[in-house]
Amino acid sequence: MFQFQRNSLKYRKITGVKDYKKMTFSPDITEQLARARADLRMGVPVVFLGDAPVLVIAAETLTPQRLSGLLALGGEPVLAITARRAETLKARAYDGTLARVLLPSDATTRWVQGVADPADDLRNPMKGPMKCARGGDATAHGAALQLVKSARLLPAAIVLDLPNAAKFAAEHGLTTLLLQASLPVLAVRSPLHPVVNARLPMEASEAGRLHIFRPDDGGEEHYAIEVGRPDRAKPVLARLHSACFTGDVMGSLKCDCGPQLHAALAQMGSEGHGVLLYLNQEGRGIGLANKMRAYSLQDQGFDTVEANHRLGFEDDERDFRIGSDILKSLGFSAVRLLTNNPRKVEMMEASGVKVAERVGLKVGENRHNTAYLATKAAKSGHLL
Numbered sequence: 001m002f003q004f005q006r007n008s009l010k011y012r013k014i015t016g017v018k019d020y021k022k023m024t025f026s027p028d029i030t031e032q033l034a035r036a037r038a039d040l041r042m043g044v045p046v047v048f049l050g051d052a053p054v055l056v057i058a059a060e061t062l063t064p065q066r067l068s069g070l071l072a073l074g075g076e077p078v079l080a081i082t083a084r085r086a087e088t089l090k091a092r093a094y095d096g097t098l099a100r101v102l103l104p105s106d107a108t109t110r111w112v113q114g115v116a117d118p119a120d121d122l123r124n125p126m127k128g129p130m131k132c133a134r135g136g137d138a139t140a141h142g143a144a145l146q147l148v149k150s151a152r153l154l155p156a157a158i159v160l161d162l163p164n165a166a167k168f169a170a171e172h173g174l175t176t177l178l179l180q181a182s183l184p185v186l187a188v189r190s191p192l193h194p195v196v197n198a199r200l201p202m203e204a205s206e207a208g209r210l211h212i213f214r215p216d217d218g219g220e221e222h223y224a225i226e227v228g229r230p231d232r233a234k235p236v237l238a239r240l241h242s243a244c245f246t247g248d249v250m251g252s253l254k255c256d257c258g259p260q261l262h263a264a265l266a267q268m269g270s271e272g273h274g275v276l277l278y279l280n281q282e283g284r285g286i287g288l289a290n291k292m293r294a295y296s297l298q299d300q301g302f303d304t305v306e307a308n309h310r311l312g313f314e315d316d317e318r319d320f321r322i323g324s325d326i327l328k329s330l331g332f333s334a335v336r337l338l339t340n341n342p343r344k345v346e347m348m349e350a351s352g353v354k355v356a357e358r359v360g361l362k363v364g365e366n367r368h369n370t371a372y373l374a375t376k377a378a379k380s381g382h383l384l
């Protein structure tokens, strides 16, 4: 029960409200964007308001009903895809990092999903020729792509200019977002807050403690497993481990994640202290569904990097600064980093955590992952 004086320091501290008279129950732009992600995942359109308002629908979750409704609105809907996906489709990315493919007037969900999803590229290579929009402002299209990506969907979204967007959104109960307010929020990572920590005796060390960190933007929580009580004044043995459900939990032989996770914990256990960050960046930041799409492409003969590109992603969509934020919040400023990935070292240093030493972590090679590890060395700069 709230017993604090309204506007008292304690009340404001607990609620985060700066001035209760200005307090509002309405969601702020970060919260609205989180709602928009949930809407897009379910196939519900969202609206960007601004000088040139648009309606946005994720390609992956598009239904035939919504597509025919959208085509009935008239105008010139486009399918925004990343330049990576456009490269495979031989579509022209006039806007630098993205292309705006014009939707044919008789477009079907199959057509839209065929452009967005490379699953059938080999069976059905001629998807074009595709006409792409040129000129005009593609800011909303870029924001739409960022939004569907952060919703862990395929990076493709239908965007339609909608002059009467505010009225349309109100009539249909759609989430509206101010484009100019959304851009800076989409461009930064949300701050992480410690939620709780508790003792966790583990096989690798009985002196374990699990810390939970939660972002403000409704995104994934991340974890830190502290082993022993590391001296904050010295570089701590640390591992930034990205979630791999298949490797960590199922013992998949397609990668080296499971053995790396267990070897890192074992080393921390034997040294008596360390910190393992378990970052929920499944599939190098594209989510498990998209990683499985990438696996399916790998079964068609593409390597791990090519598969990501064909899907429209960069090779690695992770932001390791999440790791440095957590380390700093736990009081660490220097690490002995267990990794073979020089990008992790660079990103740590760039975000203010000193890497006193890189400690190699080579375990778990087998006949199923030799080619995968070789590709990471050849194309992503991993050290052998």
Ligand SMILES: Nc1nc2c(ncn2[C@@H]2O[C@H](COP(=O)(O)OP(=O)(O)OP(=O)(O)O)[C@@H](O)[C@H]2O)c(=O)[nH]1
Residues within 6 Å of the ligand: 240, 241, 242, 243, 244, 245, 255, 257, 260, 281, 282, 283, 284, 285, 286, 291, 294, 295, 304, 308, 338, 339, 340, 341, 344, 382
């Ligand atoms: N997209 C994609 N992700 C993959 C694939 N195989 C493994 N992953 C993901 O790659 C990540 C592996 O992360 P890490 O082991 O932390 O990182 P790393 O870049 O290999 O670097 P180090 O292990 O520290 O040397 C996990 O998120 C896995 O889910 C793949 O074929 N495609």
Ligand SMILES: [Zn+2]
Residues within 6 Å of the ligand: 244, 246, 247, 248, 255, 256, 257, 258
């Ligand atoms: Zn893995």
